[in-house]
Amino acid sequence: MKTTITQVPAYEGQVVTIGAWLANKRSSGKIAFLQLRDGTGFIQGVVAKSDVTEDVFQLAKNMTQESSMYISGTIVEDKRSPFGYEMQVSDIQLIQEAVDYPITPKEHGTEFLMDHRHLWLRSSRQHAIMKIRNEIIRATYQFFNDQGYVKVDPPILTGSSAEGTTELFHTQYFDEEAYLSQSGQLYMEAAAMAFGKVFSFGPTFRAEKSKTRRHLIEFWMIEPEMAFVDHEESLEIQEQYVSFVIQSVLENCQLELDTLGRDTSKLEAIKAPFPRISYDDAIALLKDKGFTDIEWGEDFGAPHETAIAESFEKPVFITNYPAAIKAFYMKPDPARPEVVLCADLIAPEGYGEVIGGSQRIDDLTLMEQRYEEHNLSGPAYKWYLELRQYGSVPHSGFGLGLERTVAWIAGVDHVRETIPFPRLLNRLYP
Incomplete structure (x- = not known):
């Protein structure tokens, strides 16, 4: 089922596919946390090494900021999330790998940000x-x-x-x-x-x-x-x-x-x-x-x-x-x-x-x-x-x-x- 982030509460417990960009990520050992956005909102995708193929896990760990993808997984409730839900990822299809995205999570000056509005x-x-x-x-x-x-x-x-x-x-x-x-x-x-x-x-x-x-x-x-x-x-x-x-x-x-x-x-x-x-x-x-x-x-x-x-x-x-x-x-x-x-x-x-x-x-x-x-x-x-x-x-x-x-x-x-x-x-x- 293809859907958007704002619509995922209607699919709790189901597997859905979202077209998304990678806003940010962190990984620790056998798990990767992908901060995803699709224009309608933001959601976290959790990629556990035990739940995906080795290729998918390496893709998740190495994916660069603002790369685009189709990402699939099960929607689960997560009360720690501001959105209230997250995705337990089962598959990722990379669309385009972004290289050297200029706006990183670090601090940037106003003029720089305005130049990259x-x-x-x-x-x-x-x-x-x-x-x-x-x-x-x-x-x-x-x-x-x-x-x-x-x-x-x-x-x-x-x-x-x-x-x-x-x-x-x-x-x-x-x-x-x-x-x-x-x-x-x-x-x-x-x-x-x-x-x-x-x-x-x-x-x-x-x-x-x-x-x-x-x-x-x-x-x-x-x-x-x-x-x-x-x-x-x-x-x-x-x-x-x-x-x-x-x-x-x-x-x-x-x-x-x-x-x-x-x-x-x-x-x-x-x-x-x-x-x-x-x-x-x-x-x-x-x-x-x-x-x-x-x-x-x-x-x-x-x-x-x-x-x-x-x-x-x-x-x-x-x-x-x-x-x-x-x-x-x-x-x-x-x-x-x-x-x-x-x-x-x-x-x-x-x-x-x-x-x-x-x-x-x-x-x-x-x-x-x-x-x-x-x-x-x-x-x-x-x-x-x-x-x-x-x-x-x-x-x-x-x-x-x-x-x-x-x-x-x-x-x-x-x-x-x-x-x-x-x-x-x-x-x-x-």
């Missing part, structure tokens, strides 16, 4: 991180599909900027200038006017020359947009979504969390509702914590976000930022126009902002005013203005950065480990 992905730690990433993506689709959202794919090549910033990658689109998308949000607003509730999931790009542990040049965003939804309703959707994703990871990735040594008690406590703190109160809190130089009207950096998060056990929404430091499309608070109806969700444990969202301007006259203030009167933005001309409604949306969320949930220090092939300021290889 195509191979580093095979390690148990990287495998666990990618499995958690995959579960977050799976749970995202489940949450929004169950809530009646339609997935819409915005373009990656655009003629305008969503945020109005200069941190864009320029490219030539035949005879006109184009940019790599830094957000699908503007297009998702158009989609929300057609389908009501929509979400996108795709790559975005920021030409920001940052080297922090929270930044990537290319990263993935989940961006829902909802018609007839105000700011407060959007916050409730955000906290329900994040709570759902975390509970899904806890339920389906316990082995991976254990592999990473993640303290899951911190995750188990994260359930909606989340605390909220206004920008005004956040400024006062920071001053109390010793950030005496921070003034009203300034944006928060990583140290500020971390200090604010330390005052709460759950993620915290910072709401109602000054309009001057936020994007042109955010709706002013009717009771206080100098601030906007927005929120950033700050993750605990120093992981910073994972969601940014707001209620969008739905008034045509105000949006025309914003266009003038931000010099957006060109034809590239004409279609976005038309959304306020033809059946405008109150609407809200948000964007969740996948890699920062993976880093937080997995307990990983740097986002470079949370995406298969990271693009960093000085890294385009492999």
Whole structure:
């Protein structure tokens, strides 16, 4: 019976065959212990000299790291194993012998590992991180599909900027200038006017020359947009979504969390509702914590976000930022126009902002005013203005950065480990 490692619990006591690679091995006298991986998981294969032919035993003892094989044996329960099962090997068919595999069990520097990212992905730690990433993506689709959202794919090549910033990658689109998308949000607003509730999931790009542990040049965003939804309703959707994703990871990735040594008690406590703190109160809190130089009207950096998060056990929404430091499309608070109806969700444990969202301007006259203030009167933005001309409604949306969320949930220090092939300021290889 040919199967995979994750399926072997169903075959306890039976002989199965697995296509696998040798992750590591040790041998002692008349027994060899093979650490096997097949992409779905890891399992130990025990090769006893008395149970196999001499050729098979010598093959097991001499096999090199990352050699590939078909390996057969009986599946037995083993409570000492993190996986709970092992294979008592009866036969091995070598497919390809790997020679001088560069990533050995010894310590390697980060740059070396990044240069060999195509191979580093095979390690148990990287495998666990990618499995958690995959579960977050799976749970995202489940949450929004169950809530009646339609997935819409915005373009990656655009003629305008969503945020109005200069941190864009320029490219030539035949005879006109184009940019790599830094957000699908503007297009998702158009989609929300057609389908009501929509979400996108795709790559975005920021030409920001940052080297922090929270930044990537290319990263993935989940961006829902909802018609007839105000700011407060959007916050409730955000906290329900994040709570759902975390509970899904806890339920389906316990082995991976254990592999990473993640303290899951911190995750188990994260359930909606989340605390909220206004920008005004956040400024006062920071001053109390010793950030005496921070003034009203300034944006928060990583140290500020971390200090604010330390005052709460759950993620915290910072709401109602000054309009001057936020994007042109955010709706002013009717009771206080100098601030906007927005929120950033700050993750605990120093992981910073994972969601940014707001209620969008739905008034045509105000949006025309914003266009003038931000010099957006060109034809590239004409279609976005038309959304306020033809059946405008109150609407809200948000964007969740996948890699920062993976880093937080997995307990990983740097986002470079949370995406298969990271693009960093000085890294385009492999």
